[in-house]
Amino acid sequence: MISADVDDTLAYLRALERRGGNGRDVMAEALTGTLAGRLAVVSSFGAESAVLLALVAEIAPATPVLFLETRKHFPETLAYRDGLAAYLGLTDVRDVAPAPAELRRRDPGGELWQFDPDACCALRKVEPLEQVLLPFDGWITGRKRFQAATRARLPFVEAETGRLKLNPLADWDAVAVRQEFERRQLPRHPLVAAGYRSIGCAVCTRAVGVGEDSRAGRWSGSAKVECGIHQVPAPA
Secondary structure, three states: OOOHHHHHHHHHHHHHHHOOOOHHHHHHHHHHOOOOOOEEEEOOOOOOHHHHHHHHHHHOOOOOEEEEOOOOEOHHHHHHHHHHHHHHOOOOEEEEOOOHHHHHHHOOOOOHHHHOHHHHHHHHHHHHHHHHOOOOOEEEOOOOHHHOHHHOOOOOEEEEOOEEEEOOOOOOOHHHHHHHHHHHOOOOOOOHHHOOOOOOEHHHEOOOOOOOOOOOOEOOOOOOOOOOOOOOOOOO
16 A cells, blocks of 8 residues: 555646656655655666666665675676776765575575576565665666667656555667766776676576677576566566
C-alpha cells in the first residue's frame, strides 16, 4: 500500500511529466521536495552510470547510493565505484551484499549462476535490495528506453511495490549519454573500451559486437534479460 505523501508526490511528478518536465526536473523535485532524504539511488557503477550519478551529485550529493555487491563483480567495477564516487563528491555510497549465511546455505560453491541464474540473482541482488530499501519511500534508476526492448516504454515515474520509482534518463539515447560524458568530462568504466556496453557480474557478462543490443552481453545464450530487481512489463 503506497503512503499518502508518496501518492501525492507521485501524482505531482506525473503531472510535471505531462506538462513537459524532463527527467532531471522530475528527479530534482523528488530529491528536494516532500520526500527529501527518503529516496535512494540504485547504481551498478556500470558503463553509463556516471551520467545519472553526476546529476544526483549536483542536486543532492548526500543521497544514499546503493551498490549491489554481489561478490561476483569485475575488479574494474569495484575500483570504478570508489573512484567515481570520490570524483563526483557523493558522500553516502553503500554496499549491499547478500547475507553470508544465505550464501553458505544456497550457494556454498559459488556456482549457482551456472545452472540457475535467476536463483543466483535473487540471492545476490533481489533479496538484499528488498531489505535495504525498506526504510525508503522510493528509489532512482539509470534505466533508458533504448537499452533493450523490455525498456522501450519506460516512464519517468512509476509506483512499484508501494514505492515511488524514478527513471530520470528514460528518454536519453546513446548519443545523449555520450555527449554528457564528454561535456562533463566524466571518467569511463575501464571495460567500456573493451566492448562492454552493459556491465554486471563478471561471470554473466561479455563484450558485445557491432549492431548488438547494448544488453546482449548480459546472460548471453539464455532467455534471461533482467536480474529481477526491475519488473518486466507484460507485452502489450
